[in-house]
Amino acid sequence: MFQYDRPLYRPPSEAQSLIFQVTLGCSHNTCTFCSMYRSKDFRVRPWAELEADLREGAEAYPHIKRIFLADGDAMVLSYDRLVRVLTTIRTLWPHGPRVSVYARSEGVLSKSDKELAHLRDLGLALLYIGLESGDDQVLEDIKKGETVADIIRACDRAQAAGMAVSVMAIVGLAGKAGSRRHALETARALSRIRAQYIGLLTLMVEPDTPLADQVRAGDFEPLSPEEAVREMRILMEALDSPGSYFSSTHPSNYFVLSGRLNEAKADLLEELDFLLAHPDQLYGSHYRRL
Known part of the structure; x- marks a missing residue:
């Protein structure tokens, strides 16, 4: 089977998906908290390599239902390259598996509405978009390279084209000093987007990142597990x-919650209150990972 250029990441919900690396690394790769692709220089994989992987994948897994296009931001590819990838997938898997990608706002916003709709028709059904925070100051501090308005506009246009969006935010990203504002502004942005899926992660300070340097210098104070629960409760x-x-x-979180909003909101708040009253029920740090 084809070899991956590691490290390789995918969302938890893509555990049963066949993964193809259409790019290597992240097109941005300067977020202060992120260590995922720091060992890679970003590049678009040559078509001959990718096509060989696609054909090998189709032969080995002819009935696969989901395909995830890695690495960090497949939507940064040109419209023509994405059409070529998706058309090849449709040819090799005529039953039309669902295709999903990580996406930054710039990759979405670089396509016209007509182009986004065509990509959706070709099978690109789900975008995983990192909001991280609804507070523009936090996005500036972490060198996200996007504004909240950019991300909201990208989500709006993707959803208007018929794509589902899964929006991710990170508990603790503003540290102790900015916790409450981060929670409230992130809730505001998520409420504006109304994504099909909302995923919350909890900040892990990774070694050899600029954020780790800030922690060592005393310029950033991470949340305790209980403070992370409290921040999520404010957001919820x-x-x-x-x-x-x-x-x-x-798996970065200290606990697992899930449910359909807004019906499950009261139950989710009750569970968070229980965790605040019983912090011994939180996962230990040795269980957490990216």
Whole structure:
């Protein structure tokens, strides 16, 4: 079987997906908290390599239902290259598996509405978009290279084209000093987007990142596990996103919650209150990972 250029990452919900690396690394790769692709220089994989992988994958897994296009931002590919990839997938798997990608706002916004709709028709059904925070100051501090308005506009245009979006935010990303504002502004942005899926992660300070340097210098104070629960409760209480499926199943979290909003909101708040009253029920740090 084809060899991956590691490290290789995918969302938890793509555990049963066949993964193809259409790019290597991340087109941005300067976020202060992120260590995922720091060992790689970003590049688009040559078509001959990718096509060989696709054909080998189709021969080995002819009935696969889901395909995830890695690495960090497949939507940065040109419209023509994405059409070529998706058309080849449709040819090799005529039953039309669902295709999903990680996406930054710039990759989405670089395509016209007509182009996005055509990509959806070719099978690109789900975009995983990292909001990280609804607070523009936090996005500037982490060198995200996007604004909240950019991300909201990208989500709006993707959804208008018929794509589902799964929006991710990170508990603890503003540290102790900015915790409450981060929670409230992130809830505000998520309520505006009303994504099909909302996934919350909890910050892990990875070695050899600029954020780790800030922690060592005393310029950033991470949240304790209990403070992370409290921040998520503030966010959840302010969140108004009917129809969204909420999940904290990512392994970076100290606990797992999930449910359909807004119906499950009261139950989710009750579970968070229980965790605040019983912090011994939180996962230990040795269980957490990216």
